[in-house]
Structures are given as C-alpha cells and as structure tokens.
Amino acid sequence: MPEALRTRIASLDCIVVDGGADPSIGVVICHGYGASYDDLAGLSNEWISLLGDQGGKFRFVFPDAPNSLAELGMPQGRAWWPINMARLAEAVQAADFEELHEHEPPGVTEARLALCETIEAVKEQLGGAEIPLVLGGFSQGAMLAMDTALRGSIAVPQLLIQFSGTVICRPHWQQAMKRLSETAVFQSHGTIDPILPYASAETLNQMLLNAGVENHFHSFQGPHTIDLESVTVTAELLRKIAAS
Secondary structure: OOOEEEEEEOOEEEEEEEOOOOOOEEEEEEOOOOOOOHHHHHHHHHHHHHHHHHHHHEEEEEEOOOEEEHHHOEEEEEEOOOOOHHHHHHHHHHOOOHHHHHOOOOOHHHHHHHHHHHHHHHHHHHOOOOOOEEEEEEOHHHHHHHHHHHHOOOOOOOEEEEEOOOOOOHHHHHHHHHHHOOOEEEEEEEOOOOOOOHHHHHHHHHHHHHOOOEEEEEEEOOOOOOOHHHHHHHHHHHHHHHHO
C-alpha cells in the first residue's frame, strides 16, 4: 500500500499519496463540510488498485479545509467556508434551493484562492504548469472544485469530479461555464440524499448540459455518499488521462 505523507502545500495541510516513484499527473480532491483530509484519502488506494500499472502515474493530494469546526462540537471537523445548517435544513424541507443556488457564500473566494495556490504548487512539484490536472471533491468540496475550475486562476482541469455537489454562485458559474468546453466532468448523486437533495444535483447537471459540457451524470439509490460505481467509473476516466 502506498505511503500517505502529511505535509503543507502552499497554505493548506495535505495528505499526499503517490501511485509510483515518478508521478506526472496531479489529482486534487477536496473533502466535505465537517470532515477532514483523512475522509477521502482512502480513495487513492482504491483508484491505484483499479488502475494497475497506470496507477504509478498519479499523485493524489487531499487538502485540509482551513476552517476548524471545533467550536461547533466537531473537534476534527473542517470547513471550506461556514454553512448555516439550520437554513440549509429549511431549504431542504421546503424543497426551495433558489437561495442556495444563487448565493455566493462568504469565504468561498478565500477558499478558492487557497486551493489555487495549492494546485499551482502541486503542478510545480510535478514538473510545471503543463502537468495534467484532475480536480474534484465531495459535497462542499465538490462545490469548491467547480468554483475553482470556473473562476480560479488555474488552467482548467482535464477531469472535474463532482461527488454529491450542487450549484452555488449561479450567475458567476453560468457566465464561466463555457470554460469547461474541453473538460470531462463526472457527477454522481444519491437519489435519497437528505442533505443535498437529488433535485439540486439535477440543476447542476442541466447547467452543464446547457453549456455543452461533457458531463457523465451517475445517479444511484443511496444517501449523501460516494458509491462503488462512482469509484470504478472515475478510475476509468483517470485511466484515459494516463493513456493520452
């Protein structure tokens, strides 16, 4: 099993897992609200196992969100920006996500800037700006990944992974969506997700399709999680990048 290195890259603490001795493709995956960089780090071993000989080409980086949630009773929990969970629960109960989709959360700009700095440092470590990039995340981390791909200072990723994400900052995203014209997007969402309901995922899917973006949309019977098929399908998308 590859060694997991805990290190600081730019302004973010990260877990780094290399699939081999000389990786040349960066994969940056952001955890969700209330979790930490440990939460998704296990994906690296699953992907490396599924990729076989191609796994050695990848460096997997899992950044830790900058904001602690210890004051909210989650001593290990982190957040990319604050979330009013009571307001989110009200929106879910009323099936009214317009405010969520339109709203630009305070703190998202700072999170995007920090993530861009980390991504640029990862690419530099691997050989420079032309290094292929895969960017993704789960839940709040998926929102940050999309916002960074659309509005960040980085070059667009070859693959953008959206595990259980949704739309925020809609006016800005719609304006920038054509930026993903050369990016493959994978989106997955559980049909019984009680936290970010499935309808909000359909909104994101439709926005991508309306902009002509290549979106692989995978729905599954399940809650707010990452299912096995999402792992295997994204492994195949990683394999395509390694082979190109």
